Amino acid sequence: DTGVSQNPRHKITKRGQNVTFRCDPISEHNRLYWYRQTLGQGPEFLTYFQNEAQLEKSRLLSDRFSAERPKGSFSTLEIQRTEQGDSAMYLCASSHPGTYNEQFFGPGTRLTVL
Amino acid sequence: KQEVTQIPAALSVPEGENLVLNCSFTDSAIYNLQWFRQDPGKGLTSLLLIQSSQREQTSGRLNASLDKSSGRSTLYIAASQPGDSATYLCAPWSNTDKLIFGTGTRLQVFP
Numbered sequence: 001d002t003g004v005s006q007n008p009r010h011k012i013t014k015r016g017q018n019v020t021f022r023c024d025p026i027s028e029h030n031r032l033y034w035y036r037q038t039l040g041q042g043p044e045f046l047t048y049f050q051n052e053a054q055l056e057k058s059r060l061l062s063d064r065f066s067a068e069r070p071k072g073s074f075s076t077l078e079i080q081r082t083e084q085g086d087s088a089m090y091l092c093a094s095s096h097p098g099t100y101n102e103q104f105f106g107p108g109t110r111l112t113v114l
Numbered sequence: 115k116q117e118v119t120q121i122p123a124a125l126s127v128p129e130g131e132n133l134v135l136n137c138s139f140t141d142s143a144i145y146n147l148q149w150f151r152q153d154p155g156k157g158l159t160s161l162l163l164i165q166s167s168q169r170e171q172t173s174g175r176l177n178a179s180l181d182k183s184s185g186r187s188t189l190y191i192a193a194s195q196p197g198d199s200a201t202y203l204c205a206p207w208s209n210t211d212k213l214i215f216g217t218g219t220r221l222q223v224f225p
Binding site: 089102 | 118145146148150155156157158159160163165203205207211212213214215216217218
């Protein structure tokens with residue numbers, strides 16, 4: 001088990017462009033979470049999936065953001081028409097109810113919007 | 115709404131000291147609480163998970179306690195080392211099915 005992986009690790013884009021991030025959870029973890037972290041702050045919840053179902057979305061997730069987990073395995077987070085305020089670290093975590101839903105995080109994708 | 119506060123915000127100590135990091139949360143109806151470590155520019159590493167029915171959990175030089183009724187958790191680091199330098203985050207998990215984080219304690223241990 002190699003842990004949670006995220007790609008790309010860094011993304012620099014121009015304002016108005018679309019970007020997509022990928023998260024591969026620990027195998028057999030049925031829950032997958034997305035968080036966003038800005039400098040000096042703790043991570044903030046964005047959304048989470050149980051298998052392929054998206055069960056909750058934060059009000060932080062505007063209509064420019066969309067997340068999918070089509071086969072209950074990897075997930076993608078897309079941001080359309082990026083804004084400078086979207087610059088942050090995007091973190092993915094996975095968990096399994098059998099281990100008290102202990103969340104394990106990936107290395108994150110750092111997004112910079114110019 | 116769950117709110118998490120961590121004190122102190124920053125800590126700078128010589129190596130060898132025993133440390134106490136504090137975490138308080140406003141909603142005591144939690145299932146468990148996790149402590150994480152985060153190195154600059156990196157993801158989070160899970161250090162300890164304490165279930166709501168437990169009062170403490172230990173891993174090596176780390177010991178975390180939980181007083182659910184008063185909304186407090188404490189992380190003790192024994193015999194601190196420069197390699198312990200990082201930001202430490204606590205996050206309770208409740209029926210909202212997501213972790214709520216504080217802003218963390220930034221620890222620097224110097225030789």
